[in-house]
Amino acid sequence: xxxxxxxxxxxxxxxxxxxxxxxxSDLSVVAEAADGAQAYAIVAREKPDVLLMDISMPPGQxxxxxxxKIARDFPETKxxxxxxxxxxxxxxxxxxxxxxxxxxxxxxSEELVAAVRAVVGGGSYIHPKMxxxxxxxxxxxxxxxxxxYQQLSTRELxxxxxxxxxxxxxxxxxxxxxxxxxxxxxxxxxxxxxxxKSRADLVAYALRHKLLDV
Numbered sequence: 489x490x491x492x493x494x495x496x497x498x499x500x501x502x503x504x505x506x507x508x509x510x511x512x513s514d515l516s517v518v519a520e521a522a523d524g525a526q527a528y529a530i531v532a533r534e535k536p537d538v539l540l541m542d543i544s545m546p547p548g549q550x551x552x553x554x555x556x557k558i559a560r561d562f563p564e565t566k567x568x569x570x571x572x573x574x575x576x577x578x579x580x581x582x583x584x585x586x587x588x589x590x591x592x593x594x595x596x597s598e599e600l601v602a603a604v605r606a607v608v609g610g611g612s613y614i615h616p617k618m619x620x621x622x623x624x625x626x627x628x629x630x631x632x633x634x635x636x637y638q639q640l641s642t643r644e645l646x647x648x649x650x651x652x653x654x655x656x657x658x659x660x661x662x663x664x665x666x667x668x669x670x671x672x673x674x675x676x677x678x679x680x681x682x683x684x685k686s687r688a689d690l691v692a693y694a695l696r697h698k699l700l701d702v
Contacts, residue, residue: 490608491536494520495527495554496570497545501593505540505570508597515604523548524557531562538604543571543578552581556642559586566607570600575698577637579618585642589613637697639681645699647674651687652694 492509494502494517506517519534521527523545531539539558543551555567568589569582579590588607591600592615603613640648643664650660657675661668684690694700 490515490538490604491518491534492516492538492540492604493518493527493530493534493536493565495522495524495530495539495541495545495551496520497522497542497548501542505600508600509604511597512601515601524551524554525549527551527554528558528561531558531565535562536565537608539565539567540570540604541567543569543573543582550646552578552585552642553646555582555587556585568603568607568613574615574617576618577697577699579614580638581642581645590618591615592617636682637693637699640678644674644678644681647671648678648690648694649700651675651678652691652700 492515494505496502496505499522502520506520509515509517518536519530521530521541524541525548527539527541528549530536541551541554545551551569551571555569558565559567563586566589567582567587568591569578569587570591570593571578572593574592582590589603589612591603591613595615599615606613637645646664647660650663655663657668657671660666661671664671666674679685679690682690682693684693
């Protein structure tokens with residue numbers, strides 16, 4: 489039996505995916521989470537074969553941050569991102585963070601089940617649309633030559649998003665459980681890596697690269 493944990497901030501969405509998965513005789517949803525922090529705690533407790541996780545789970549911890557932590561601490565649990573975001577930027581971060589799969593929420597039931605079985609079997613699964621976008625981006629065929637965001641760590645991306653949304657260093661430190669001094673250091677590195685000088689520049693950059701959704 490393949491044991492699965494579902495992480496999504498919408499209970500009705502979790503219920504729908506659970507129903508799809510448990511129609512299969514070899515799949516079982518053993519627990520559910522509403523954000524990344526809950527997902528981490530449940531994976532630590534349940535040691536599932538697969539974690540199906542959304543990227544955006546406000547106001548809790550995002551799937552981007554949780555993905556990296558869970559992949560690092562529980563490598564035996566395969567992570568499949570299940571999201572509505574069809575942007576290669578998020579695919580890049582989740583794959584770099586240790587995810588084995590990326591499935592769009594408008595996929596068919598068959599695609600979702602296939603993704604679960606693929607990662608359990610030691611493979612990977614990327615939605616065909618996303619695979620094509622990533623290939624296009626990596627080849628430079630998308631016309632966007634500025635991919636400096638790829639230099640950012642997942643933590644720096646998280647802080648960039650909070651800065652762009654108008655949070656102060658103190659407010660950010662409370663949200664991400666870091667000292668104000670550490671947040672200031674991350675902020676300085678973000679500006680340096682991206683070649684930005686002001687918060688207005690940072691907001692424009694985040695909007696241009698569609699980095700504000702999560």
